Amino acid sequence: MKITAIETIHLSRGITVHVGPVQWTWVRIHTEEGLVGLGETYPDPASEKAVILGRLAPLLLGKDARRIDRLWADMFQAIAHSGWAGAEMRAISAVDIALWDLAGKSAGKPLYELLGGASRDAIRTYNTCYDNLSFLTEPVELARSLYESGIRAMKIWPFDPIAMRTRGQYITAGEIREGSDPLRRIRDEFGDRMDVAIEFHGYWNLTSAQQIARALEPLEPMWLEEMLPQDNLAAYRELAMSTRLPLCISERLMTRWGFRELLENRAARFIMPDICWCGGISEAKKIAAMAEACYLPVCPHNCGGPVLHYAAAHLAANLTNLGILESVRKHYLEEYKSIVSNTLPAVNGEIPLPPGPGLGVELAPAVFERPDVKIDLVG
Ligand SMILES: [Mg+2]
Structure with a gap:
């Protein structure tokens, strides 16, 4: 060929x-x-x-x-x-x-057949909440609309507006309460029927991240994602040691060598490669095998473009150590539609196995x- x-x-x-x-x-x-x-x-x-x-x-x-x-x-x-x-x-x-x-x-x-076949009949997914409903002002309504569509996990970033104000260099007790409020409201309404991951986009210093993590412990978030920048993985180790909540790290790392350092560091509990950045499907499959050797789940990063959405679905269909796949309802229901032949929407809260041949898009x-x-x- x-x-x-x-x-x-x-x-x-x-x-x-x-x-x-x-x-x-x-x-x-x-x-x-x-x-x-x-x-x-x-x-x-x-x-x-x-x-x-x-x-x-x-x-x-x-x-x-x-x-x-x-x-x-x-x-x-x-x-x-x-x-x-x-x-x-x-x-x-x-x-x-x-x-x-x-x-x-x-x-x-279909591509997943070449990766070793499907390990499941449909793919568990969480919704990253770029949405018409705001997670800051309408978190319960947002959670309800996801729940009613069958989605049982979501990701929000309620501490980002505070990080914009303080440049991530400090956080007050009042601001910790403000940032925790959307998760608290979802918990009050849904109990443990909805899992909620909290994303931090690498904005915080170690001191503030430790304060936030400790404060969130009673609310049992699914994970804390990218609380720190990723240039000092030893600092992540300190953060992991100071909270019982699991850390997710993260989409910005590239190649098996970048992830080797992360895995040996033992800070992360959820491993999140982005296929469009880490080195492609070949590299993501290798990174997943390395994570599996450490008994860690892989949760592919998937809030980019429409081809990534398909590639991530094929990988997620195959991986035996898949944790959960990210997806964005607003992308597959609206924004991808003018760009690609199909958008692979969630069905009853799960992403179906993608069609082929190849990516199928x-x-x-x-x-x-x-x-x-x-x-x-x-x-
Ligand atoms: Mg992220």
């Missing part, structure tokens, strides 16, 4: 989603047989495209697309001198996803007709 061309696609005006305009970079790998593999990364098309077309394409053209591990290792070696994080690894991630899509299309099977024809579409092709 000889690679004949590499194509990148992005929309210069971006797509307006919950957080405002977001730009995804899509890559399509063309082959001699006419099969085309689709991959995705985000959020900076300029830098990602430069790596894909300038540095990875010369390596890929003319090669056999079936040799995914060989190509991954060659791409990784090619970018290693400039550091393996950042746009370089995002670019490799997008290419790797496209190679797996090709492998599935070539075999005529394509960019919608309307994407190619938009006035702001940018398409580049090397081959």
